[in-house]
Amino acid sequence: MSNKIPRVVIVGGGFGGLATAKALRGAPVSVLLVDRNNHHVFQPLLYQVATSVLAPGQIAAPIRGLLAAQENTSVMLGNVTGVNAELKRITIDANDQTGVEIDYDYLVLATGATHSYFGHDEFAAFAPGLKSLADAESLRNHILTVFEKAELEDDAPRRHALMTFVLVGAGPTGVEMASAIAVMVRTTLRKDFRNIDPATARIVLADMGQRPLGTFAEELSEAAKLRLLQLGVEVRLGKPVQSIDEDGAVVGDERIPSKTVIWTAGVAPSPAGKWLGCEVDRAGRVRIRPDLTVSNRPEVYVIGDTASLDQDGRPLPGVAQVAMQQGRYVAKAILRKIEMRPPLSPFRYFDKGNLAVVGKNFAVLQSRGVKISGFIAWLVWALIHIQFLADSSLRFSVFLQWLMTYVSGRRGDRLIIQGRKTS
Amino acid sequence: MSNKIPRVVIVGGGFGGLATAKALRGAPVSVLLVDRNNHHVFQPLLYQVATSVLAPGQIAAPIRGLLAAQENTSVMLGNVTGVNAELKRITIDANDQTGVEIDYDYLVLATGATHSYFGHDEFAAFAPGLKSLADAESLRNHILTVFEKAELEDDAPRRHALMTFVLVGAGPTGVEMASAIAVMVRTTLRKDFRNIDPATARIVLADMGQRPLGTFAEELSEAAKLRLLQLGVEVRLGKPVQSIDEDGAVVGDERIPSKTVIWTAGVAPSPAGKWLGCEVDRAGRVRIRPDLTVSNRPEVYVIGDTASLDQDGRPLPGVAQVAMQQGRYVAKAILRKIEMRPPLSPFRYFDKGNLAVVGKNFAVLQSRGVKISGFIAWLVWALIHIQFLADSSLRFSVFLQWLMTYVSGRRGDRLIIQGRKTS
Numbered sequence: 001m002s003n004k005i006p007r008v009v010i011v012g013g014g015f016g017g018l019a020t021a022k023a024l025r026g027a028p029v030s031v032l033l034v035d036r037n038n039h040h041v042f043q044p045l046l047y048q049v050a051t052s053v054l055a056p057g058q059i060a061a062p063i064r065g066l067l068a069a070q071e072n073t074s075v076m077l078g079n080v081t082g083v084n085a086e087l088k089r090i091t092i093d094a095n096d097q098t099g100v101e102i103d104y105d106y107l108v109l110a111t112g113a114t115h116s117y118f119g120h121d122e123f124a125a126f127a128p129g130l131k132s133l134a135d136a137e138s139l140r141n142h143i144l145t146v147f148e149k150a151e152l153e154d155d156a157p158r159r160h161a162l163m164t165f166v167l168v169g170a171g172p173t174g175v176e177m178a179s180a181i182a183v184m185v186r187t188t189l190r191k192d193f194r195n196i197d198p199a200t201a202r203i204v205l206a207d208m209g210q211r212p213l214g215t216f217a218e219e220l221s222e223a224a225k226l227r228l229l230q231l232g233v234e235v236r237l238g239k240p241v242q243s244i245d246e247d248g249a250v251v252g253d254e255r256i257p258s259k260t261v262i263w264t265a266g267v268a269p270s271p272a273g274k275w276l277g278c279e280v281d282r283a284g285r286v287r288i289r290p291d292l293t294v295s296n297r298p299e300v301y302v303i304g305d306t307a308s309l310d311q312d313g314r315p316l317p318g319v320a321q322v323a324m325q326q327g328r329y330v331a332k333a334i335l336r337k338i339e340m341r342p343p344l345s346p347f348r349y350f351d352k353g354n355l356a357v358v359g360k361n362f363a364v365l366q367s368r369g370v371k372i373s374g375f376i377a378w379l380v381w382a383l384i385h386i387q388f389l390a391d392s393s394l395r396f397s398v399f400l401q402w403l404m405t406y407v408s409g410r411r412g413d414r415l416i417i418q419g420r421k422t423s
Numbered sequence: 424m425s426n427k428i429p430r431v432v433i434v435g436g437g438f439g440g441l442a443t444a445k446a447l448r449g450a451p452v453s454v455l456l457v458d459r460n461n462h463h464v465f466q467p468l469l470y471q472v473a474t475s476v477l478a479p480g481q482i483a484a485p486i487r488g489l490l491a492a493q494e495n496t497s498v499m500l501g502n503v504t505g506v507n508a509e510l511k512r513i514t515i516d517a518n519d520q521t522g523v524e525i526d527y528d529y530l531v532l533a534t535g536a537t538h539s540y541f542g543h544d545e546f547a548a549f550a551p552g553l554k555s556l557a558d559a560e561s562l563r564n565h566i567l568t569v570f571e572k573a574e575l576e577d578d579a580p581r582r583h584a585l586m587t588f589v590l591v592g593a594g595p596t597g598v599e600m601a602s603a604i605a606v607m608v609r610t611t612l613r614k615d616f617r618n619i620d621p622a623t624a625r626i627v628l629a630d631m632g633q634r635p636l637g638t639f640a641e642e643l644s645e646a647a648k649l650r651l652l653q654l655g656v657e658v659r660l661g662k663p664v665q666s667i668d669e670d671g672a673v674v675g676d677e678r679i680p681s682k683t684v685i686w687t688a689g690v691a692p693s694p695a696g697k698w699l700g701c702e703v704d705r706a707g708r709v710r711i712r713p714d715l716t717v718s719n720r721p722e723v724y725v726i727g728d729t730a731s732l733d734q735d736g737r738p739l740p741g742v743a744q745v746a747m748q749q750g751r752y753v754a755k756a757i758l759r760k761i762e763m764r765p766p767l768s769p770f771r772y773f774d775k776g777n778l779a780v781v782g783k784n785f786a787v788l789q790s791r792g793v794k795i796s797g798f799i800a801w802l803v804w805a806l807i808h809i810q811f812l813a814d815s816s817l818r819f820s821v822f823l824q825w826l827m828t829y830v831s832g833r834r835g836d837r838l839i840i841q842g843r844k845t846s
Contacts, residue, residue, distance in 0.1 A: 037839065037840075038567060038571060038837070038838065038839040039837075039838050039839070039840075055478045055479070055480040055481075056478070056838060056840060057478040057838060058478075060838055062567075062615075062837040062838065064615040064616070064837075065615060065837065068614045068615050069614070074617040074618075075615075076574070076575065077568075077571040077572075077574075077575075077839075078575075094575050095571075095572045095575040095576055096572070100575075133838065133840050134840050137840065144461060144485075145500075148461060148500040148518075149500075149518040149519070151499070151500075152499065152500075152501075152517050152518040152523075153518055191491045191492070192485075192487035192488060192491050192498075193487070194497040195497075414461070414462075414485040414487075414488065415461065415462050415479060415480060415483055415485065415556065416460065416461040416462070416500075417460075417462075417479060417556050417557050417560065
């Protein structure tokens with residue numbers, strides 16, 4: 001590599017990393033984006049893959065393809081294992097080799113988050129989460145399989161456990177997943193079986209807090225709760241999950257026999273803090289400075305779900321918008337440094353608003369004082385999500401699929417695919 | 424179950440089993456279709472999933488959905504392990520239980536075929552085949568992964584091995600797969616990489632026979648061979664594959680270093696012959712009578728790839744058309760027996776013709792004396808395949824996807840998804 005062109009290494013091809021890379025298009029830097037997957041996933045729609053509405057390829061796009069036209073950018077499939085900030089070097093596992101070293105002039109860690117079981121790691125085996133395409137496909141396989149088993153099960157208690165779904169965590173993912181299952185069992189699956197009626201499935205949404213969608217205004221939480229109850233979802237609030245095993249969960253003091261417990265309650269950041277050996281917050285996220293760098297490392301940026309930054313006395317939420325805005329900020333900040341111009345003013349998140357879907361035709365929307373729930377909010381949700389899907393070719397296909405599922409109740413991707421090998 | 428309504432048990436939801444079930448719609452029988460997968464796969468397009476053109480959901484449909492409107496039919500997810508023809512009973516593994524027994528009045532075994540390595544089972548680990556959605560997804564993951572590794576590989580011989588593809592077997596699947604890879608590396612992947620040029624990939628198609636597409640007329644084999652050479656595919660004929668290991672294959676006396684060997688050379692029938700303990704042909708397929716039943720078992724039918732029947736002195740080929748025509752024949756034959764009407768005249772296969780695609784814009788077509796190759800044959804191929812896709816909602820989506828890939832060279836489903844769990 002020439003010494004003249006600064007090298008920007010971005011780790012992670014999620015919303016933050018991709019936004020950084022795209023904002024560096026045509027800039028006088030050499031960009032390398034490293035991700036352990038070959039694709040960017042539109043995470044807010046993972047629940048639709050898990051409930052057979054969309055195919056994995058409709059919410060994911062190969063990172064290479066997204067950045068192919070950017071001549072200053074290359075993409076590497078690799079798993080980062082460490083950072084040597086002193087030597088400005090990261091180590092990765094790639095191409096079947098461990099400890100491959102890559103030098104950087106600027107480093108952007110956008111490595112996201114995974115599930116947190118709040119110290120109950122033993123729950124993990126029985127209550128998977130929903131963070132990756134593989135998670136979503138596993139859940140799709142599982143949900144379809146429990147109905148197949150229920151159809152063949154003569155023992156009533158076992159049949160009920162197969163047809164009971166427990167969602168732990170009533171944030172957007174838990175609410176969307178619970179309502180999507182409720183809609184699926186009453187529409188798509190209704191006519192498929194002869195011995196069971198999928199519409200009788202029991203769906204329980206549990207949270208320790210006192211209301212669903214805790215980050216929304218109280219009136220919207222109420223609207224969402226009402227809608228969930230209308231959809232037949234049992235909402236259990238203020239009840240901690242005491243235990244989870246292969247036969248179900250104990251929520252408060254109620255044992256719920258279930259073969260499907262889904263965990264959406266907590267997230268744990270990537271090990272970026274450990275790699276850097278720097279200050280982290282209680283959840284383990286890297287405490288970053290208002291210019292999104294790490295203390296004493298003006299060339300190391302940390303953004304998105306793995307970073308912790310307060311704004312107006314409150315931590316920024318772990319949402320796509322924060323990561324994307326941070327990514328674009330970082331790209332500008334790096335260019336300023338290279339061009340020896342004065343630094344940017346500190347990062348400020350511009351909150352465009354929040355949306356969560358509750359089943360068909362219903363969403364809650366909160367944006368800069370506006371609070372609405374119902375069909376209009378749902379329409380806004382659909383339009384915004386089509387708009388934001390990273391790859392233009394995906395938009396049309398998702399739109400068509402939604403239209404078809406909306407009108408007919410059919411779900412195209414109702415496949416249980418077993419035994420795939422990976423290499 | 425009432426004794427008055429005869430129970431038809433169909434094993435296998437491929438072309439043969441599905442055709443039987445559909446032809447029994449509204450008939451005075453109770454139909455049970457058992458398959459170990461929840462979906463019917465349109466096998467002739469598996470190679471397009473393996474080469475990232477189509478998504479799994481575009482060539483597969485849930486069997487329940489396909490038969491949901493047929494009130495006399497139920498579907499069961501289960502793996503058949505044996506047949507007791509004396510007691511008219513099959514045993515299956517289903518719902519985590521082994522040895523579940525199911526009684527039948529009529530049995531239709533349409534259990535298809537798997538790969539055969541002609542006694543070289545040790546090849547299986549290094550040369551997967553292409554029979555199921557899981558196979559196709561594994562290959563897709565693998566093909567995309569070797570390019571990712573090649574991009575990072577400094578050692579030239581290792582890089583070349585990563586970019587070399589060996590197809591064993593020059594039947595339709597081998598020819599279609601070889602040409603599809605050739606098109607993919609020259610279009611879709613071309614701009615994705617910085618260190619390698621995917622278009623320089625080496626593609627070798629090997630067969631023991633003297634020509635590709637051996638079941639077609641010689642002039643069409645010649646046309647196909649010419650087209651393969653134009654696409655840059657190396658065609659090795661009359662050369663047996665001596666060995667296959669993790670570093671490549673020995674074809675004739677040439678060692679070809681390769682990280683991707685794909686086996687399309689042979690098929691082995693399902694164990695239907697063993698279950699029935701009846702006469703089989705050299706390949707292990709059940710020898711059936713002209714009415715598609717097994718000797719001395721007028722209530723047991725065997726159809727499709729797992730059956731062996733001669734017509735005009737030659738065995739019927741293992742193609743979808745044979746299985747579908749047999750399935751419809753069996754449905755009629757069963758109804759005749761139930762209604763005490765005279766039996767049907769013996770089964771006769773009506774050969775509508777054969778088609779094979781060689782890359783973009785080129786196919787060979789042979790049908791009742793007509794032999795054409797080139798663009799017109801390719802158009803016919805595209806129309807017929809859209810027409811035959813089992814599920815009407817799939818047709819439109821496949822058509823759109825093809826149109827997009829045809830015009831832009833883009834492939835939507837270029838995803839490496841790792842670590843999915845099955846339950």
